[in-house]
Amino acid sequence: MTHRLTDLAASLPASVPFVGPEAQERARGAPFTARLGANESPFGPSPRAVAAMEAAARDVWKYGDPEYFDLRHDLAAHHGVRPEEVVCGEGIDGLLGYLVRLLVGPGDAVVTSAGAYPTFGYHVTGYGGTIHTVPYRDDHEDPEALAAKAREMGAKLVYLANPDNPMGTWLPVDAIARMLDALPEGCLLCLDEAYADLAPPEAVPPLDTSDGRLIRMRTFSKAHGLAGLRVGYALGHADLIGAFDRVRNHFGLGRVAQAGARAALADTAWHSHVLAQVAQSRDAIAAIGRANGLTPIPSATNFVTLDCGRDGAFARRVLERLIERGIFVRMPGVAPLDRCVRISCGTPADMEALAAALPLALVDAATPA
Amino acid sequence: MTHRLTDLAASLPASVPFVGPEAQERARGAPFTARLGANESPFGPSPRAVAAMEAAARDVWKYGDPEYFDLRHDLAAHHGVRPEEVVCGEGIDGLLGYLVRLLVGPGDAVVTSAGAYPTFGYHVTGYGGTIHTVPYRDDHEDPEALAAKAREMGAKLVYLANPDNPMGTWLPVDAIARMLDALPEGCLLCLDEAYADLAPPEAVPPLDTSDGRLIRMRTFSKAHGLAGLRVGYALGHADLIGAFDRVRNHFGLGRVAQAGARAALADTAWHSHVLAQVAQSRDAIAAIGRANGLTPIPSATNFVTLDCGRDGAFARRVLERLIERGIFVRMPGVAPLDRCVRISCGTPADMEALAAALPLALVDAATPA
Numbered sequence: 001m002t003h004r005l006t007d008l009a010a011s012l013p014a015s016v017p018f019v020g021p022e023a024q025e026r027a028r029g030a031p032f033t034a035r036l037g038a039n040e041s042p043f044g045p046s047p048r049a050v051a052a053m054e055a056a057a058r059d060v061w062k063y064g065d066p067e068y069f070d071l072r073h074d075l076a077a078h079h080g081v082r083p084e085e086v087v088c089g090e091g092i093d094g095l096l097g098y099l100v101r102l103l104v105g106p107g108d109a110v111v112t113s114a115g116a117y118p119t120f121g122y123h124v125t126g127y128g129g130t131i132h133t134v135p136y137r138d139d140h141e142d143p144e145a146l147a148a149k150a151r152e153m154g155a156k157l158v159y160l161a162n163p164d165n166p167m168g169t170w171l172p173v174d175a176i177a178r179m180l181d182a183l184p185e186g187c188l189l190c191l192d193e194a195y196a197d198l199a200p201p202e203a204v205p206p207l208d209t210s211d212g213r214l215i216r217m218r219t220f221s222k223a224h225g226l227a228g229l230r231v232g233y234a235l236g237h238a239d240l241i242g243a244f245d246r247v248r249n250h251f252g253l254g255r256v257a258q259a260g261a262r263a264a265l266a267d268t269a270w271h272s273h274v275l276a277q278v279a280q281s282r283d284a285i286a287a288i289g290r291a292n293g294l295t296p297i298p299s300a301t302n303f304v305t306l307d308c309g310r311d312g313a314f315a316r317r318v319l320e321r322l323i324e325r326g327i328f329v330r331m332p333g334v335a336p337l338d339r340c341v342r343i344s345c346g347t348p349a350d351m352e353a354l355a356a357a358l359p360l361a362l363v364d365a366a367t368p369a
Numbered sequence: 370m371t372h373r374l375t376d377l378a379a380s381l382p383a384s385v386p387f388v389g390p391e392a393q394e395r396a397r398g399a400p401f402t403a404r405l406g407a408n409e410s411p412f413g414p415s416p417r418a419v420a421a422m423e424a425a426a427r428d429v430w431k432y433g434d435p436e437y438f439d440l441r442h443d444l445a446a447h448h449g450v451r452p453e454e455v456v457c458g459e460g461i462d463g464l465l466g467y468l469v470r471l472l473v474g475p476g477d478a479v480v481t482s483a484g485a486y487p488t489f490g491y492h493v494t495g496y497g498g499t500i501h502t503v504p505y506r507d508d509h510e511d512p513e514a515l516a517a518k519a520r521e522m523g524a525k526l527v528y529l530a531n532p533d534n535p536m537g538t539w540l541p542v543d544a545i546a547r548m549l550d551a552l553p554e555g556c557l558l559c560l561d562e563a564y565a566d567l568a569p570p571e572a573v574p575p576l577d578t579s580d581g582r583l584i585r586m587r588t589f590s591k592a593h594g595l596a597g598l599r600v601g602y603a604l605g606h607a608d609l610i611g612a613f614d615r616v617r618n619h620f621g622l623g624r625v626a627q628a629g630a631r632a633a634l635a636d637t638a639w640h641s642h643v644l645a646q647v648a649q650s651r652d653a654i655a656a657i658g659r660a661n662g663l664t665p666i667p668s669a670t671n672f673v674t675l676d677c678g679r680d681g682a683f684a685r686r687v688l689e690r691l692i693e694r695g696i697f698v699r700m701p702g703v704a705p706l707d708r709c710v711r712i713s714c715g716t717p718a719d720m721e722a723l724a725a726a727l728p729l730a731l732v733d734a735a736t737p738a
Contacts, residue, residue, distance in 0.1 A: 002555070002581075003471075003472070003555075003557060003581065003606075003608060003609050003612070004472060004525050004555045004557075005471050005472060005612060006470075006471065006472065006473065006474040006477075007474070008474070009470070009471045009472070009612065009615060009616065012615040012616070013615065014611055014612065014614040014615050015614065015615065018435065018619070020432065020434050020435045020436060022434035022436070022438060023434070023436055023438070026438065035431065038431075038432055040430050040431055040432060041430045042430060043430070044427070044430050045426075045427075045429055045430055050426050050427055050429075053422070053423075053426035053429070053625065054422075054423045054426055056597070057414075057418075057419050057422035057423055057426070057625075057629070058413070058419055059597065060414055060419075060422070060594070060595055060596070060597040060598050060629070061409050061410045061411060061412070061413050061414055061594040061595070061596055061597065062404065062407075062409055062596060062597050063389065063407055063409060063590070063596045063597055064597045064599075065389050065391035065392070066387065066389045067389060067391070067392055069391060069392070069395065090459060090618055090621050091618070091620055091621075093618050093619070093620055093621075094618045094621060097618060101375075101378070102372075102374050102375065102378045103372070103373060103374060103375065103378070104375065105375040105376070105377070108375075119619075126615070126616055156373050186371070186372075186373045188372060188373075212371075212372065221432070225429070225430040226429055226430070227429070227430055227431060227432045227623075228425070228428065228429040228430065228431050228432055228433045228623045228624030228625060229429050229623050229624070229625060230433075230620060230621065230622075230623040237372075239372060240372050242383055243372070243374060243378065243383070245383040245384065246378060246381040246382065246383050246384065246495065247378065247381070247495055249459055249460070249462050249463045249466060250387070250462070250488075251460055251462055251599060252459050252460075252462075252463060252599065252621075253599075254596075254597045254598050254599040254626070255597030255598070256422065256426075256597060256598060256625055256626075257623070257625075260426070260429070
């Protein structure tokens with residue numbers, strides 16, 4: 001029989017926003033030497049988080065608390081907000097899906113940057129919304145152009161990552177404030193701050209959850225080293241945060257996930273350790289890039305985007321040659337950003353592997369197959 | 370500002386399908402002595418699954434494979450189907466949400482039993498569908514009435530749990546086969562088989578994934594003792610299974626979840642051990658019920674529903690008095706099923722606690738406050 005999908009569902013492509021490194025390893029028949037493509041944290045999670053997950057694993061026959069009470073209260077205390085202003089979910093990916101579902105229906109206008117996080121667009125398309133984009137400006141997202149496009153299209157929702165992925169650049173606090181004032185009435189800014197806890201203070205606006213014009217997304221996947229646990233959270237006005245209870249998968253964060261995230265949040269010493277490692281690795285990637293004639297773009301994240309100085313086809317070849325040599329990396333998908341490859345921070349061993357592979361990849365890439 | 374929710378989102382209540390035992394513990398200011406309300410498995414997960422989760426916790430800085438390749442292949446081999454006929458997700462709850470999203474839009478008719486799994490109805494309402502119900506018959510779901518109602522309403526989707534929750538009863542294979550033949554053209558049967566691996570063979574139809582008329586939901590939360598890990602899967606026709614890739618949260622199952630589920634599936638000895646414990650506990654619950662003048666309803670699950678022999682108000686008092694005494698249990702929400710309380714299988718210590726508390730709860734319940 002033909003399944004009676006909704007018209008919207010029938011119109012959607014079967015898509016995977018990202019091909020995982022595991023699929024690439026299966027295809028190449030060998031594991032990667034260095035896993036530097038997904039902005040994970042090879043410095044690992046807090047040992048206290050590991051211990052908490054191990055303890056929770058023995059108790060995992062119990063459902064997790066569907067209210068995420070303790071985790072939300074910990075996060076509220078950490079950020080100096082009320083628990084009603086925090087919602088947790090299955091990674092920022094999951095929370096973006098819920099947010100889009102709450103706000104966006106068929107034909108609704110949504111604005112983001114061309115080349116920004118593909119999973120956001122996946123959700124907007126998935127709920128029938130229409131994505132309108134503006135280009136990056138000088139490798140930065142362009143808040144004035146985003147706000148102007150939002151006004152032009154009567155957008156309900158604007159998405160901005162700050163610090164940005166895939167470029168690693170950041171906007172100062174006052175640029176975000178001006179952007180909020182320039183949005184049309186009733187338009188929500190979704191500020192994806194996955195990298196905020198790696199960024200300089202001037203990139204992170206003060207938390208004002210009384211301001212209903214924005215919602216902020218955070219994650220345990222980056223600095224906290226818990227990508228494979230899938231815990232994200234959003235901070236915002238209690239009215240909007242409360243609306244997530246209308247649509248979320250209430251048991252979506254299990255017992256191990258909640259326990260691991262709480263322990264990671266509490267381990268501030270580990271967090272400082274990771275920040276120092278990330279800073280060292282950013283310097284190392286920049287130095288390796290420069291030594292090979294590439295230009296590192298200043299980064300407020302746990303990755304460095306290297307400008308390969310030519311077109312997208314060349315950068316694509318560099319990426320492919322790196323992957324062939326066991327270095328998992330990714331690259332921006334849209335010109336002119338696609339003249340770059342994006343390298344995640346890693347351990348000294350990862351950096352050695354990168355330093356060894358990059359010159360060879362560049363030589364190969366200079367000669368199209 | 371007022372957030373511009375979609376008309377549908379604005380119409381939804383902020384709801385939690387189930388109040389978790391943790392919230393009840395917070396309200397009563399003390400932990401439960403026996404956790405027998407959520408059909409969890411106090412016998413615990415396989416020690417091999419615990420070891421796999423512990424190992425994965427140390428690697429949890431890596432995202433999980435978004436294709437769930439190994440887990441899907443293991444499940445396909447286990448069930449003798451193709452990997453393309455298996456989709457994994459964030460518990461059956463998560464998969465039900467995806468399924469409803471694929472099939473149900475505003476005004477679409479969906480059929481289920483009055484008193485069946487509330488989370489299914491939560492999703493249908495959440496996507497704008499209209500739930501039509503038929504009553505249970507003799508404490509069993511009524512497949513003939515469900516199919517008749519589906520024909521009457523032109524339903525796109527029918528939901529049936531077999532074995533059933535909250536009653537624990539089951540339908541034989543031929544009743545399911547007759548029901549499929551009686552559904553209207555293009556109507557999909559969602560067969561929730563969360564308890565299938567605890568059920569007698571005559572309750573579990575043979576797997577025929579070429580039959581596009583049904584999709585079957587399974588879980589690691591019950592017999593496998595991994596409720597807090599959130600891993601469910603669906604088996605069905607490859608066309609329908611493939612459609613989940615249009616809407617799912619691709620990284621929704623993390624690395625610990627995938628590792629734990631794979632190890633649990635492989636540990637068939639532990640599975641047999643749990644089945645034996647569950648059978649013992651079912652007998653114990655039935656005996657405790659009978660000793661107190663209650664009638665156990667025959668069960669193919671890891672719980673026993675006890676008929677308290679009076680009305681819903683009485684059973685509600687029994688439940689409340691049990692909870693006051695530290696015994697977490699739940700009960701059906703709809704008459705006449707609500708004359709019962711539902712007791713999950715547990716350890717011998719859990720059964721002792723139940724045996725001690727039930728007579729006192731019944732005495733108290735006989736005298737309305």
